[in-house]
Amino acid sequence: MAETPSNMLPLGTKAHDFKLLDTVSGKKLTLDDCKGLEGTVIMFICNHCPFVIHVNSKLVQLAKDFKSKGINFVAISSNDIENYPQDGPEFMKKRAIDEGYIFPYIFDQTQEVAKAYNAACTPDFYVFDSHLELVYRGQLDDSRPGNDVPVTGEDLSNALNALLHNMPIPQYQKPSIGCNIKWRPNKQK
Incomplete structure (x- = not known):
């Protein structure tokens, strides 16, 4: 299993808007529909990645x-999804229901949103404050499949708690590690 690190989008970057299909509700959702009052976590994930x-x-x-x-x-x-059909919307909906996702699981068919966020891997995490400015990008925690480190969510939850308590979030943040995003091949005419 190849390990790909996050690209580490610059802190302070404004969240890029989107209008994408939520595979569970069948509705198109925008960033405004998804954002939280105090902050928003945007995660790039997929169905088949062992890291996710x-x-x-x-x-x-x-x-x-x-x-x-x-x-x-x-x-x-x-x-x-042409080369990785198990990551298609119908399978995304099933995964969301089976795992009990309480958050939207949306499909970026054109891959333009992943490019706008400079996403590189699954999982890739981005935390935006109430003004939709990036305050954290990096790993969930130090656990990886097979390394026997428990999954705690420590790095992400520490960043979220700091955000909620108006405390500084450390500038040094460890990149997430995961499978690379499966980019569609360029089909040039």
């Missing part, structure tokens, strides 16, 4: 823990 599968239950738990505090989560899958 490894942390799925913790993502659900964190989303539940922070929703009542004004932090909303949204998951985006941008993988090429």
